[in-house]
Amino acid sequence: MKSVDTPTNCMQCPLRSSLFESLGRKELSCVHLNKREVVMEPGEQLVRSGDKITHFLYLQSGLLKLFTESDSRREQIISISRPRDFVGLLNIFSDTHHRYSMSAITDVRFCMIEVDCIKQLVDNNGFFARELLKNMSIAVDHILKDSYNLRSLQMHGRVAYVLYELSTEIFGSTGFELPLSRKEVGQMVGVSTENVIRVMSEFRQDGIIRIEGKKIYVLEPERLRLLTIRG
Amino acid sequence: MKSVDTPTNCMQCPLRSSLFESLGRKELSCVHLNKREVVMEPGEQLVRSGDKITHFLYLQSGLLKLFTESDSRREQIISISRPRDFVGLLNIFSDTHHRYSMSAITDVRFCMIEVDCIKQLVDNNGFFARELLKNMSIAVDHILKDSYNLRSLQMHGRVAYVLYELSTEIFGSTGFELPLSRKEVGQMVGVSTENVIRVMSEFRQDGIIRIEGKKIYVLEPERLRLLTIRG
DNA sequence: CGCGGCTTTGATGTTCATCAAGTAAAGTGG
DNA sequence: CCACTTTACTTGATGAACATCAAAGCCGCG
Numbered sequence: 001m002k003s004v005d006t007p008t009n010c011m012q013c014p015l016r017s018s019l020f021e022s023l024g025r026k027e028l029s030c031v032h033l034n035k036r037e038v039v040m041e042p043g044e045q046l047v048r049s050g051d052k053i054t055h056f057l058y059l060q061s062g063l064l065k066l067f068t069e070s071d072s073r074r075e076q077i078i079s080i081s082r083p084r085d086f087v088g089l090l091n092i093f094s095d096t097h098h099r100y101s102m103s104a105i106t107d108v109r110f111c112m113i114e115v116d117c118i119k120q121l122v123d124n125n126g127f128f129a130r131e132l133l134k135n136m137s138i139a140v141d142h143i144l145k146d147s148y149n150l151r152s153l154q155m156h157g158r159v160a161y162v163l164y165e166l167s168t169e170i171f172g173s174t175g176f177e178l179p180l181s182r183k184e185v186g187q188m189v190g191v192s193t194e195n196v197i198r199v200m201s202e203f204r205q206d207g208i209i210r211i212e213g214k215k216i217y218v219l220e221p222e223r224l225r226l227l228t229i230r231g
Numbered sequence: 232m233k234s235v236d237t238p239t240n241c242m243q244c245p246l247r248s249s250l251f252e253s254l255g256r257k258e259l260s261c262v263h264l265n266k267r268e269v270v271m272e273p274g275e276q277l278v279r280s281g282d283k284i285t286h287f288l289y290l291q292s293g294l295l296k297l298f299t300e301s302d303s304r305r306e307q308i309i310s311i312s313r314p315r316d317f318v319g320l321l322n323i324f325s326d327t328h329h330r331y332s333m334s335a336i337t338d339v340r341f342c343m344i345e346v347d348c349i350k351q352l353v354d355n356n357g358f359f360a361r362e363l364l365k366n367m368s369i370a371v372d373h374i375l376k377d378s379y380n381l382r383s384l385q386m387h388g389r390v391a392y393v394l395y396e397l398s399t400e401i402f403g404s405t406g407f408e409l410p411l412s413r414k415e416v417g418q419m420v421g422v423s424t425e426n427v428i429r430v431m432s433e434f435r436q437d438g439i440i441r442i443e444g445k446k447i448y449v450l451e452p453e454r455l456r457l458l459t460i461r462g
Numbered sequence: 463c464g465c466g467g468c469t470t471t472g473a474t475g476t477t478c479a480t481c482a483a484g485t486a487a488a489g490t491g492g
Numbered sequence: 493c494c495a496c497t498t499t500a501c502t503t504g505a506t507g508a509a510c511a512t513c514a515a516a517g518c519c520g521c522g
Contacts, residue, residue: 074383078375090375093361094368099376122361129360130324130353133367137325140371144309144321145330147378151421152305155478181500190382192479197502385509412468423511428470469518476511486501492494 007037022127055112057087062108158189160227238268253358278333286343288318293339389420391458
């Protein structure tokens with residue numbers, strides 16, 4: 001973890017979330033004064049479950065994973081955070097300590113804002129609070145949707161689900177560099193590493209995807225989508 | 232669904248949630264004027280997924296289930312709401328329509344408060360907003376915890392998980408009347424009805440529980456608890 | 463009474479994790 | 493830069509876990 005030398009000024013941040021639109025000059029400058037800007041490398045761990053919650057994290061660039069760590073062999077990935085996400089928003093208001101761990105998947109850059117600063121904003125600015133509720137709601141919806149969709153699928157559908165979401169939601173392109181190992185794909189959807197590989201091979205043989213090292217090309221998005229809803 | 236003739240006055244409601252502590256007389260009377268009080272019988276459906284969100288529901292007594300209904304054969308139960316829960320709080324701020332369905336498990340009695348009324352409170356009262364965030368956070372935490380705990384267990388652990396939670400969290404007693412059918416237990420944890428029965432029989436034969444019709448007595452809570460964390 | 467839903471038990475087959483074993487790729491220290 | 497270790501990836505074989513099918517008893521309800 002390395003602090004950025006020349007942090008962005010919040011007032012003119014090009015990545016500024018809609019969440020902050022409702023803030024006045026004074027409130028925004030308070031955010032600015034109570035934040036740090038940080039970069040991390042792939043694999044570095046930002047948060048360990050059980051750590052005290054001290055900051056509110058806003059991801060500027062890169063990808064993070066949120067995961068459980070109870071048993072190292074049975075690590076489960078809960079969600080992937082994307083640029084412009086508030087990370088680990090889930091239990092910031094219900095808990096003093098993090099419930100899940102976070103690691104950088106790619107190079108990442110993010111802001112750290114003191115939680116007390118955020119709590120004050122909630123208390124004093126109802127519109128901000130409502131935006132925050134909305135933000136949180138959307139994040140949760142997404143996690144639950146995935147979680148319950150996956151539960152009704154078996155392994156082919158599950159692997160298809162990951163590939164389809166990466167293609168449509170994370171990268172917005174049929175071709176992309178897979179940011180996860182086969183093992184991590186398995187940990188996202190509850191399939192063993194070996195079977196992730198087998199299923200991906202089948203998809204390749206069936207002409208649904210093309211694999212070139214870490215690069216994945218979705219050749220038949222529609223067939224992939226169908227797999228995510230019926231098996 | 233039947234409206235209650237003599238609704239409780241919110242000002243002196245004995246069930247009043249901590250959420251409303253921060254409200255002044257005027258705000259509370261606004262809630263009072265914008266609410267209905269309703270009772271329903273077991274099996275009645277309050278909400279169908281896709282319905283417009285018009286009210287904020289506060290459960291006074293009884294149990295509700297929140298479930299997916301995409302495929303009737305593959306209904307999945309997401310959570311059980313208890314008295315004093317705000318029901319379906321999850322997507323009230325991110326969505327205009329319900330994403331999940333709700334049914335009464337037992338006889339239930341609840342209040343329906345106009346969502347616009349709640350939104351106004353959030354906008355005007357930061358403390359209320361913060362309490363709401365906290366409430367929502369806790370509800371979500373609980374659902375995610377269950378969801379990811381269950382994913383790491385196989386069927387014995389899963390069934391044990393339901394029984395243990397019912398005993399400790401819902402009823403707070405080692406003896407209770409099982410409010411769910413075997414099928415519903417299965418839908419909560421992703422196990423077939425037949426296997427729920429088989430596992431419960433094994434637990435009975437092993438002396439972990441006693442079954443008398445709908446009544447369940449947990450004879451060995453500790454063994455049940457161990458099953459929920461290791462298999 | 464008979465019908466449909468819930469419960470129960472046994473038998474069968476599928477899905478999938480796990481084990482084993484080998485290859486490729488990527489870091490590590492001399 | 494090369495031997496060495498470790499980690500990721502791949503394939504096949506095996507067995508366990510579990511869904512599904514089938515059949516029968518049970519209960520509440522119209």
